[in-house]
Amino acid sequence: MxxxxxxxxxxVLLSFVGFAQxxxxxxxxxxxxxxxxxxxxxxxxxxxxxxxxxxxxxxxxxxxxxxxxxxxxxxxxxxxxxxxxxxxxxxxxxxxxxxxxxxxxxxxxxxxxxxxxxxxxxxxxxxxxxxxxxxxxxxxxxxxxxxxxxxxxxxxxxxxxxxxxxxxxxxxxxxxxxxxxxxxxxxxxxxxxxxxxxxxxxxxxxxxxxxxxxxxxxxxxxxxxxxxxxxSEIPKGPEVERVKIEEDPIEETIVATEYDDNIQIPAKIFVYRTPGMGERDTYVLDMISSILTDGKSSRMYKRLVDDEKIALQVLALNRTQEDYGTYVMGGLAMGDTDLSEIAASVDDEIEKLKAELISEREYEKLQNKFENRYVSSNSSIQGIASSLATYHVLFDDVDLINKEIEIYRSITREEIKEVANKYLNASSRLDLDYLPTPNDQ
The missing domain is CATH 3.30.830.10 (Metalloenzyme, LuxS/M16 peptidase-like)
Known part of the structure; x- marks a missing residue:
């Protein structure tokens, strides 16, 4: 039987299995x-x-x-x-x-x-x-x-x-x-x-x-x-035609307001259109998003939540896709805080990143975080299977499962500053007020 x-x-068995790099x-x-x-x-x-x-x-x-x-x-x-x-x-x-x-x-x-x-x-x-x-x-x-x-x-x-x-x-x-x-x-x-x-x-x-x-x-x-x-006996299907559609650059701030019936706390949201998967700038932007908004040790959390107490939480969604990505950042307002205060503090942190190199200590911490993320993503058979398929289908390079960490390791502090200046500009973003739906609507 x-x-x-x-x-x-x-x-349980897998939890005791070490991950080979x-x-x-x-x-x-x-x-x-x-x-x-x-x-x-x-x-x-x-x-x-x-x-x-x-x-x-x-x-x-x-x-x-x-x-x-x-x-x-x-x-x-x-x-x-x-x-x-x-x-x-x-x-x-x-x-x-x-x-x-x-x-x-x-x-x-x-x-x-x-x-x-x-x-x-x-x-x-x-x-x-x-x-x-x-x-x-x-x-x-x-x-x-x-x-x-x-x-x-x-x-x-x-x-x-x-x-x-x-x-x-x-x-x-x-x-x-x-x-x-x-x-x-x-x-x-x-x-x-x-x-x-x-x-x-x-x-x-x-x-x-x-x-x-x-x-x-x-x-x-x-x-x-x-x-x-x-x-092997499954018949081949028609060839799928891929049409590359390119967007025009965003050259002035897009100002918008969205309402949500399900919230009571307003949020200020900035969104940037970013490059597609596989481009080196995308990897640098991953690191930038980590510096600014990834967790309680990030710059925006420490400033807006811990120090100034103008936000209950900071938001960060870094979506990398095949053709283009989007980087969403922002904060949920604390009490009666005006959303313009959140916007001003976020912009100040962005400008600091664009003007000054991150410290050696912050850089080392950043590298450790990405090393841990890499190991975690490939620490299970399910994770490895998904990574192998993704790297092949969307990147056309299966070996990125082994090489991608080297890309992150090669990113310099100077490159982080350069890419922040290239993409994180007020004139090329969505400036969104995300508000509770008014009672009269």
Whole structure:
């Protein structure tokens, strides 16, 4: 009888496994265009099988937003060989866990199993790619699920327009699909016909637009045989055309006000449009965001919250995406503090960063923080699998999993000052007052 090992036990085992800085992997491509990444780590009996499709909200057409995120839900409905509603039961009955997530740029599905269920994970993901059942009952069911998610996580969430960018991106992007939101609009989903969902799947869910990642307690040669068994016969899909859409520079301050029914504390928000993934300036901006707004030791927290006591909390959301990123910073007003006071203090801290090199001590602390972040992101098999797929699909460089920390290590204090002057300018940002909805509205 085959023994099943629960993931709770495996998690305990993994907590005692040290992380080797070098992540070894093998990358190859099947004849149908499916890229496959293998990572062997036999330190614990666990394996993650994931598939990342290079399709996200930016690939949708006007009037049909939300399709990419909708498919994240729809493709758990069932397949020709997995009955509707049985997907999660199969995973849990075999000691596993699974999930999926969608961004503007990609959609990722994965299962983590005890390693003796590797073949099960491969079969399930091949079923999702080759034999999904996309019908009216599934579309109608998931339509209601997505509506509830939108109500809970976006519409009724405090500061939801900031967290999910629906109150930010329309100001920063005029041409690019980033001006929308990942979850889309319910009106677009309601208006879509079944044939449109089928067409979306056919266009984007072919093996040549996907990367299969298998990480954990595997034998490389045996795993290649199994991957070939379940995926090699899936027909190649149409080539996905990528259209690069460039935004015009922001040359004067965008001043705006947004209201939120779910808050009582106003916030001052500054948002900057930043470069896309892989550009060196993006890495420098990661460090800048850490200096200014990352945690209680950051400059803005110490000044606005601890010293001046004009803010209850500082906000920081550094979103890096394939084509462009956004850096959101700001503060929640303390008591009757005028938002202009928060703006003045934030601007003063920005100007200090632009005028003076950070200290050697602050620089050393910053490097340690990024070293720890790097180790943490690759300290589990799930994390490694996700990183390998992401670096391949969005950066076209799997080896960044090993090289990226060297990029951060190479960033100088002078470079931090230079990039702050390049991007953190009042004339090229959104200046947003985020307010409770007045009682008369």
């Amino acid at each position: 085959t023994q099943k090992i629960s993931l709770s036990v495996i998690a 070098q992540v070894d992997y093998e990358l190859y491509t099947m004849d149908n265009g499916l890229d496959v990444i293998l990572h062997q780590d036999n330190s614990a009996p666990v394996v993650t099988v994931g598939v990342m499709y290079h399709v996200g909200a930016k690939d949708e057409v006007e009037g049909r937003t939300g399709f990419a995120h909708f498919f994240e839900h729809l493709l758990f409905e069932g397949t020709e060989n997995i009955e509707r509603g049985e997907w999660f039961d199969i995973v849990s009955a075999n000691g596993g866990q699974n999930n999926a997530n969608t961004t503007f740029d990609r959609t990722y599905y994965y299962e983590t199993f005890p390693s003796n269920n590797l073949e099960l994970g491969l079969w399930m993901e091949s079923e999702r790619m080759f034999h999904p059942v996309i019908n009216k009952i599934g579309v109608d069911t998931q339509n209601e699920v997505v509506k509830e998610e939108k109500r809970t996580r976006v519409d009724n969430a405090p500061y939801g327009k900031i967290i999910y960018s629906t109150g930010i991106n329309p100001y920063l992007f005029e041409k690019h699909p980033y001006k929308g939101s990942v979850i889309g609009t319910m009106a677009d989903l309601d208006a879509a016909e079944l044939d449109e969902f089928l067409d979306f799947f056919d266009k984007f869910y072919g093996p040549n637009n996907a990367t299969l990642v298998i990480a954990g307690d595997i034998d490389l040669e045996e795993t290649k045989v199994l991957a070939n068994k379940y995926f």
